[in-house]
Amino acid sequence: MGTLKIALRLQGPFAKYGRGTGVFEWEMAADRCTVEELLAQIGIPATAKAFVSVDGIKRDPDYILQGGERIVVFPPVTGG
């Protein structure tokens, strides 16, 4: 099994699940994983309804990550 490396930024209150604000590198012992599995690894509850962008594009929970991506995780927003 290889190591999956991604650049991660956790927005808003999700920053507490990572290393604060800003981009950091996240490593997982896996060849690949889905967005949903990544969120579970980070500790973001599935009920949190996170919005995930991968390389600047919105992706669904079943999107497969290969490593090397830039990922941003947003909390759900209200209002506007």
Place this chain on the structure above:
Amino acid sequence: MAYTGRILRVNLSSGKAQSEPLNEKWAREYLGGKGLAIKYLYEELKPGLDPLSAANKLVLMTGPLTGTIVPATGKLSVAAKSPATGTILDCSIGGHFAFELKYAGYDAVIIEGKAKQPVILSIAGGKVRLQDAVACWGRGAHETELALQEAMDGFKFLVIGQAGEHLVPMACISSELYRQAGRGGIGAVMGSKNLKAVAVKGGGGVVVPDIRTFMAAINKLRRENTMSDANMWVYTDGTPMIVELTQTTGTLPTRNFQQAVFEDWEKIGSEALKKVRAAKKACFACPLACGNYSRTGRAAVEGPEYETLALCGANCGIGDLEAVIEFNRLCDDCGLDTISAGNTAAFAMEMAEKGIYDFGLRFGDVAGYLKVPALIARREGIGADLALGVRALAEKYGGKEFAMQVKGLEFPGYEPRGSWGMGLAYATADRGACHMRAWPIAVEAFGEMDPFTAEGKAGLVKEMQDDNAAKFSAIFCDFWAVDGETQARILSAALGREVTAAELKKIGERIYNLARLFNQREGFGIKDDTLPARIFNEKLPGGPSEGRLLPREEFVKILAEYYTLRGWDEGGRVTGAKIKELGL
């Protein structure tokens, strides 16, 4: 309970003020805030009146929770007939004015008539005064409010800038320098009455049935609900975070909605703003503290909020954050709505680009752009035309197909071709293009619902409109994701009677239908529930929404379904059966 039970009615023509009982039946049926303000206006305004005449009325309405410690209830509803659209208009403004008004003993103030010369209406200690405001007339909102703060210790203020004085249909009302009742020219209504400012100082309080239980329940709610992950983005980032969301989903209006992604979005996004954040600010009793002060070498403001970043930034092709901050400050000082001002500047820029008319404004040109607010506010130079707003500019010079407005109100910062529900929300909002009546983009482009389908959108928009109508009448801030059941429990505790979520739903529907009836009485109907041709005919050129438009036939289908779900007839008219069902 929770209401003061008194309304202050001030006639500026006669100079007389009187206190009258709150209509308790209406308070039960419409709660307060948006709903109750619209009810008073519906009953008291003669159809067809000129919104800038003395016959229009300005209503300042609190809600049943105003002045309690319930989180995110600090807003005030300000309502009148709109000079921009001719529709009903209600705006909400944050800060500390609302609770002060309640503590002064009133649930609402209804301002009628027109003063002979500029005045300040002051309310304190049971006394109502009209003070000479001649010395303030002509001054910006900031200078005026700072001078009033100096002269009137402990008061809270609503003020207008030069835009309101000059009856500009995108003039707003300001409070605490950077909070605005922004849309539809509400500041021009105040200006038309020669009313430069309203000052209020409380001294009383609010009564709830069982203070001990109430405080314990609200404190628990604050910890476990308000300050949870579902809401804390408001504190950590605030609305600037939405820049990256709209960029990522191809819904960020760029260069007058010609594109939906902006190459310089990172320069005006949340991370850039965090680098110049100077302080935080909250409304009364709100732990979410959405306000962010930004300071750069040459500019400072509370904000900019997302709408300003989108419409005065990307939509004008401006990726210079300092310039957007300064544009925001200028609009706030002059008393201009940044959404309409940004749209108008962008429309003028595209007019020049297309050779229709040249106001000397170009996408990305900061120097010309920064002159716009003051010129519009004083109707000087190009500002004489730009002050008309996008619809009237298009009627005068052309460019109607890319005049981004509905019923005369300029578009908020969400591209409907990338989120079809937003198209319906804009077309059917009670005050023209508005994102606060329904914000379906949250579950479409930002959520799990397909943004490019008609399916489910009519029901989604209707439910959101009704829910928000009740929420903004209670008054809960839209930034608190509080569900109907929780709202009902809070209201029950504050009012001392059982309020259910189902009742709130019905109240919301009643309010939305009453607003529709107001507009129907003014001649609005299906012909006005539409969008600019650009949305139907021009495919977006790039980004995640590349190649997308909102096909007219799909829009017509969604609109027809929406009317059916509302129980309106095929022309969008509220039916007799619906009027009876809702007790209208």
